[in-house]
Amino acid sequence: MLHRHWADLEVKDAFALLDEVRSLKSAAELVRLREAAAITEKGFWAGVHAIAPGRTQRQVEGKVLDACLEAGSDGPSLWPWVRSGPNAMGDTLFEAMADYRNLDRKMQAGEVVRLDVGCDYDMYKGDFGRTIPVSGHFNEGQRETMELLNGAYQAGIDAMRPGSTPKDVFRASLSYIQQHQGGLKTALAKAAAEEALKHSGFPLHGLGVDMAEGTPRVFQKGNVLCYEPLFTAGGEGFFVEDTVLITAEGHEIINLALPYAPQEIEKSMNQKPR
Numbered sequence: 001m002l003h004r005h006w007a008d009l010e011v012k013d014a015f016a017l018l019d020e021v022r023s024l025k026s027a028a029e030l031v032r033l034r035e036a037a038a039i040t041e042k043g044f045w046a047g048v049h050a051i052a053p054g055r056t057q058r059q060v061e062g063k064v065l066d067a068c069l070e071a072g073s074d075g076p077s078l079w080p081w082v083r084s085g086p087n088a089m090g091d092t093l094f095e096a097m098a099d100y101r102n103l104d105r106k107m108q109a110g111e112v113v114r115l116d117v118g119c120d121y122d123m124y125k126g127d128f129g130r131t132i133p134v135s136g137h138f139n140e141g142q143r144e145t146m147e148l149l150n151g152a153y154q155a156g157i158d159a160m161r162p163g164s165t166p167k168d169v170f171r172a173s174l175s176y177i178q179q180h181q182g183g184l185k186t187a188l189a190k191a192a193a194e195e196a197l198k199h200s201g202f203p204l205h206g207l208g209v210d211m212a213e214g215t216p217r218v219f220q221k222g223n224v225l226c227y228e229p230l231f232t233a234g235g236e237g238f239f240v241e242d243t244v245l246i247t248a249e250g251h252e253i254i255n256l257a258l259p260y261a262p263q264e265i266e267k268s269m270n271q272k273p274r
Contacts, residue, residue: 019214024222032124037255040119040126043068047115057082058103068119077118077125088114088237109135114239127226128241128255136269141188143262149231150260152176153240160251170201191233202229219246
């Protein structure tokens with residue numbers, strides 16, 4: 001249609017240009033992103049306290065959305081990902097977009113849930129999450145897998161600074177797994193480590209007015225990124241994610257502090273809703 005009106009018109013993909021323009025956040029944008037993170041935290045904790053055996057994924061999603069709207073959100077940055085049991089595996093995460101009944105799945109005791117949420121504020125996005133045990137506690141294999149995931153994740157986060165690259169982040173995470181693989185005791189953690197080392201990296205994306213803005217080739221002060229490694233083993237998925245700002249000194253996690261350690265996540269589930 002465009003060429004019928006303008007025969008010499010040249011159409012190009014604008015994503016690279018948009019990503020470059022959006023990559024460095026202004027002070028005003030960071031204010032909005034911090035507020036989006038604060039609002040998202042309300043939705044996250046509402047989701048944590050709604051998770052229980054027999055509840056459906058859809059019921060937990062409703063609690064997340066309600067809490068975000070009550071906190072002042074314009075709406076979800078992404079439809080809440082409450083993926084339980086086998087639905088948290090990498091190859092099943094998107095099945096809900098094609099299967100209407102997927103979100104009616106009831107969570108079962110002993111499973112873990114990927115709670116991955118984001119709420120908008122003034123057009124800017126929130127995005128972070130954790131792995132939550134349905135029954136309120138992790139078993140031995142899940143606990144060790146979570147500890148391995150957290151260590152690899154933190155190693156990757158520590159590599160985020162001006163001048164570093166996504167490859168530096170992935171290299172740090174994979175190196176951590178290799179260094180600790182030999183000391184693992186449970187079959188689940190060993191399988192998770194083996195599977196993780198088959199990959200060259202994990203999802204890492206920009207965040208701003210879009211949920212998945214481009215990933216800078218080289219990090220600069222003002223980039224806002226989300227790193228979300230996923231470990232899979234035994235039909236389960238283990239995930240962690242924060243919103244990270246690249247600063248002159250290194251990096252800053254701009255969402256409010258959330259627990260990483262399995263015992264801290266378990267403890268938070270037994271506390272009164274915030």
